[in-house]
Amino acid sequence: MNDVFKALSDPTRRRVLQLLREQPMSAGELSDHFAVSKPTMSAHFAVLQQAGLIDAQKSGRTIIYRLVMSVLEEALLGFAQTFGWGLESKRTTRVNQSKVARRPVKGEA
Amino acid sequence: MAFSWIRSQAASALPILGIALALANWNAKPAAAWAWTAAIAMFLVMVAVRQGFQFAFRRSSKVTQYMKHGLGDTDSDFRQDADVVKAGLARTLATVNNGVVFGALMMIIPLAMTLAHAYGLVDDPTGGRRASMIICGAYLVLMGNAMPRALPPVTSKPRLDALIQAFHRRAGWTWVLCGLAFLTASLALPIKTAGPVSMALVGAAMIATVVQLLRLARQTRQHAPGLN
Numbered sequence: 001m002n003d004v005f006k007a008l009s010d011p012t013r014r015r016v017l018q019l020l021r022e023q024p025m026s027a028g029e030l031s032d033h034f035a036v037s038k039p040t041m042s043a044h045f046a047v048l049q050q051a052g053l054i055d056a057q058k059s060g061r062t063i064i065y066r067l068v069m070s071v072l073e074e075a076l077l078g079f080a081q082t083f084g085w086g087l088e089s090k091r092t093t094r095v096n097q098s099k100v101a102r103r104p105v106k107g108e109a
Numbered sequence: 110m111a112f113s114w115i116r117s118q119a120a121s122a123l124p125i126l127g128i129a130l131a132l133a134n135w136n137a138k139p140a141a142a143w144a145w146t147a148a149i150a151m152f153l154v155m156v157a158v159r160q161g162f163q164f165a166f167r168r169s170s171k172v173t174q175y176m177k178h179g180l181g182d183t184d185s186d187f188r189q190d191a192d193v194v195k196a197g198l199a200r201t202l203a204t205v206n207n208g209v210v211f212g213a214l215m216m217i218i219p220l221a222m223t224l225a226h227a228y229g230l231v232d233d234p235t236g237g238r239r240a241s242m243i244i245c246g247a248y249l250v251l252m253g254n255a256m257p258r259a260l261p262p263v264t265s266k267p268r269l270d271a272l273i274q275a276f277h278r279r280a281g282w283t284w285v286l287c288g289l290a291f292l293t294a295s296l297a298l299p300i301k302t303a304g305p306v307s308m309a310l311v312g313a314a315m316i317a318t319v320v321q322l323l324r325l326a327r328q329t330r331q332h333a334p335g336l337n
Contacts, residue, residue, distance in 0.1 A: 021278075023271030024263055057263045064263050067274065071254045071285045074278070 004073055007051035008080045012036065013044050017067065017077055020054060024066035113203060120159055120206040123213035124152040130220040137227040148216060155209050162205045169198050211248050215241050235300040242307060246292035249311075253284025269329060276325040280318050287314035 007013050016030055031041045045065065048054045055068040069077065128149055135145040219237030226234050233239075257277045263270055287310050294306045 023267055024274065025267075055260075059263060059265070066260065066263060066270065068258045068260060070258055071256070071278075071281045074257070 003047075003051035004053065004076065007047050007053055008077055010044070010047075013048055014077060014081055016044060016048060016065075017053060017069070018081075020065060020067040021074075024064050026059075026062045026064055028062065030065060113206075116203070116206050116210060120209040120213075123210060123217060124155045124159075127152040127155075127213050127217045127220065130217060130224060134220055134224050134227070137224060148220065151216060152213065155212060159205060159209050162202055166198050166202050170195065211244070215244050215248075218244060239295055239300055239303070242295035242303060243292060246288050246295055246307070249288030249291055249314075250285050251288075253281050253286075253288055256281035256284060272325055272328050276321055279321050283314050283317045283321070287311060 008017075012034060015033070019025060019030060019033060027041070027045065030045075031038060034041060045054070045056070049056060053067070053069050053073060054065050057064045057066070131145045131148040131152065134148075135142060138145075218240040222231060222237030222240055225231040226236070257274075257280075260274060260277055290310050291307045294303045294310065297303075298306060
């Protein structure tokens with residue numbers, strides 16, 4: 001349950017869940033909705049997957065993500081969205097993002 | 110891991126406890142012998158079903174072990190298949206254990222309440238029925254809660270996947286709300302009213318699910334005519 005709260009505390013991850021609520025999407029389609037780097041998005045997907053909120057399925061060369069939230073988890077998501085959980089963690093996410101951006105990407109160096 | 114161990118232990122212990130309670134009730138109220146016999150028979154069926162599945166699981170585990178190790182490292186696809194088969198069997202056994210635990214609890218609590226009433230420990234004779242209704246409501250909540258997670262594998266048609274996902278989500282909410290209302294009715298209403306009200310709630314949830322299913326079938330035909 002701790003993983004679920006951790007996953008829901010971040011606004012980007014909540015937005016990912018909201019997008020997946022509409023339909024399953026590929027990693028690329030989801031990344032197009034956010035102005036963050038791909039490694040950051042991958043980290044968000046990993047957190048959501050670890051919490052058991054999303055499920056990844058390989059289809060050819062793409063990974064399809066879909067929502068596997070229970071009703072209770074969905075209610076928690078709604079609650080977090082309404083009351084704006086994770087305002088504190090937003091700052092942490094921004095710091096993490098800048099750390100990721102500073103890290104040299106393989107092959108670019 | 111700890112939860113599955115507790116569930117497995119409970120699934121083996123609860124039917125035995127149930128048989129003991131039914132025998133104690135038989136001793137306290139010999140006039141209702143047929144009811145206690147039926148209860149014992151139900152518990153024996155639970156034990157038999159669980160043992161049967163466990164036996165099948167053990168045998169299949171040996172087969173999958175052979176599939177994994179008996180053939181060496183030559184066929185990795187075959188090894189992966191063995192893992193999938195084993196995971197599927199473990200899930201089936203977990204479902205059987207869940208069923209046995211809930212079924213046994215639904216019978217054990219009324220039996221315990223009846224026994225307590227027979228020995229003058231409890232004043233309310235309807236306590237057993239109320240308790241089993243509360244368990245039934247809790248079961249509906251848990252079942253509905255897990256429903257949106259039980260999705261079939263992703264297809265090549267994203268629209269169809271979205272429709273199936275939406276159906277599972279709506280059905281899950283329907284059953285969770287029905288279970289919560291069922292629980293509230295069992296707790297708050299007089300037992301004579303709670304029975305019909307809870308049945309009406311389950312009926313309404315079933316109708317809502319069937320309507321959602323029909324809508325899904327209609328939308329599936331519209332969006333993916335080649336599937337039928």
